[in-house]
Amino acid sequence: MNLTPVSIRTPDQLLRVFVSSTLRDLAEERQAVRGAIERMRLAPVMFELGARPHPPRDLYRSYLQRSEIFLGIYWRRYGWVAPDETVSGLEDEYNLAPPMMPRLIYIKSTDDVLEPRLVELLQRIKNDDRASYKSFDTVEELRELVEADLATLLADRFDASLNASADGAAAVIAPPQQYLPSETGAGAIPAPLTSLLGRDREFERARSLLLQDDVRLVTLTGPGGVGKSRLAIELGRSVREEFPDGVVFVSLAAAHDADQVPAAIADALGVRDTGAEPLVDTLTTALRGRRVLIIADNFEQVMGATPALIALLAALPGLSFLVTSRTVLRVLGEYRVDLGPLALPAAVDRDVASVLESAAVQLFVQRARSVAPEFVVTEDNVAAVVGICRKLDGVPLALELAAASIRLLPPSVVLTRLEQHRGLVSGTPHLPARQRSLEDTIEWSVQLLPPREKTLLQRLGVFSGGFSLTAAEAVAGGGAAGDGTAGEGAAGEGADVDVLESLGALADSSLIRQQDHGEDARFTLFGSVRDYARRGLEASDAGAATHRAHARYFADLGHASVPLLRGRTQNATMRQLADDRDNLRAAVHYFIEHREWDRLARLAWDLYVYWWMGGLLNEVRGWMDELLASGDAVDDSSRAAALYYSRAITFWQQPVEVIPGLTESSTLFHAADDRSGEALARTSLALALLTTTPPEPAEAEDELERSLTLTRSAGDTWGEALVLVTLGRVAIFDQKLRRALNRFEESLEVARRQGDDLSAAIAENHLGWAHLMLGDVDTARVLFRESLSASALVGHTEGMAYGLEGAVAVAAADGDIERTGLLLGASEALRERSGLYNVPTFSFHQQAIAPILAGDAAAQLLAAQERGRLLLPAAAVALAVSPPTPRPPVPAEAEAEAGAGAETETVSDLEQAARS
16 A cells, blocks of 8 residues: 655644634633643644734635634634624634534633624534534633643544554555644744735746756845745745645844854754764754755855755755855755846836836835825826835835835835935945845935934844844843943833834834734844844944843843743743744853853853753753863853763763763862752763763762752752652662662652653653563553653653653553554654654663564564654654553463463563663
């Protein structure tokens, strides 16, 4: 049977859940549902996640077509019925949901009288066999219902796919055509905010190139602001079906070092940098056998990374790159598509209909109407509109900036001001004409702003990537008069309101873009606008102070995150830090450039949990190596942290070499009275002692007992749970299974007491292995299932891999060859594609399947393993947590003959594995 997949999701591609409800009266419930969906590693599709310039009905119809699950929340209101419509948007969304789409409906309890048409809709839903509906009273109850129902739905869909295909996996391996990459999350193609105008020729040329098997590197070139990124977005969306393993968007706007490019690609793909090998090699393994298109946007500032792209292309025949750059890469195999300005109307053309055929005019009008909906081109203003478009050479970003002023000025005044503004931005006379036109337009747009907003824009140039309102207020809000005190203290009474209002004005002028993002709004600057703002900042008296304020703000943010990264707030804090990853890196590079080593080490150490869970420890090691190589004097804590990072992540590769460094690290932490730091260093030292030849378990246990005492005296429950797990590992190494069991149970109790889902998942996984080694398969099954579910909820890929491997061993113990093979393949693929394939593991599943591979069922296992490598991660998790397949009854005589001997042999194999 042909199992060629239509589309296989990569780790960054999530199933989409369309959320339908009235908006304002259910805002809190929508926020709770969004959190529940994201904790399940699914993608919420909601209007508040980004405004789109399309009619509402077209918008939600498109959203529904690209979603996989319909989730409705209903309370008292039926919703507004638009003119010329017969039903509200709320009911229309339900009507337009594809017939086979799963429907989860939640009705909020109320004593109020419901609107009559809502009563009719709810009755329809209750009579609909396709819909599952439940009532709820509180927001928390709704959140729990949604999480539980989504988990059940995933398991049910997987079971249905098994029953629908003789080979047991085809329906999940080959999902329907609408399973396209997620529109949210890392690596997702950004949602376009405007229509693509005037690019039909370039679009068709680039698309035809991308679809040719012998073309794997296409570069869109042109000056800044000409629309390269917008065209790349449209191309990426149009070819998703031809790249079944994903189209991944990698923004390099915040990258200023070629070495950051592989890390940016890894971020977008969900690949962890474990430090086991060069990151390009890790990416090669993660992408092997996959057909993927990577869009590398804004490549001109990191041209030194070209060899890394060529190395990936050479090693991966299924990989293609679409690059946007102001210059070509000039390498063999590159195909170039040049973007010029948009088509302009003739200078003497005054016919409105004829002028509106010009792409430049169409874009100008579209953007003008976004700020002044009543704007139209008439016989009275057509000459001015033509003049504006020609004055700006048809450069899209320049047109957009000029159009933003239509909210205040008529076209004739806009044209006059553009013509009167002859001066170019300082330092840019070398630019070509079109680029000078854009720079001049940015300068002109800025000159329309009041002084406070000019100063704010200039200071916003300090941010890398996006930034939050809170960060803007803290970093750019102080010293608005340009006195060089930006961010160095309280901005003064009313400053918060000033920054917020100024950001609104900058957004109205199209100089920044804003998007709601959780509890805090986030903003971004166009690349050309950021360049302009940063040049102005560097030339100002406030430049040095603003850079210093930025670095120290994010250092303070890291320090404030320490308690939030341990416990119930961990997942939300991880997401917030990921949003500011580029700003954190910028702070790091500031501290390196200014040799502020102690601040650098403090930031690195404060965010240890974030770097670890985010797969960034190898990047941190590079920073700490610079600190150690500087020769500068640093305090004990800084050297201790640097030694830890530079030694601990490679303890399994060179244990003898790292032991002195880890020993010194623990000694320095002790001298600094940092008991948590000392405990972590001693824990890593213990792991190194276990990997020496011969291993030294007694010495390792001594180090861990000291670590346990330190964490308890420091009140560090996170560290305590970690140390207890490691003590359990040592006990298993010594084949003291009951002692290991007790240690893991202690760790689980500590983790649950502090509400740390991740630490609990780690303890449950270890506890599962201990029970399996003792022959208690059923208890192990429950523990692995709980560990896997918790890891999936917090998005911990490594925990998911461990959970799947535990499920492999349980399936092998059950004698379910098909399930064993499917889960084995899925776990291997997950490790490879997330960069975890070459790191030490605490897993004995290979020993559990060894008897199968040595027996008559080996071929069946290997065939299932190959199919399992194609499973979606969500499907693999659903299979692992679903009930085991019932086994046919075994005659009493045969059972007695097989008896305890087989069980003893299995347990013995696992025990032996603990020592290998």
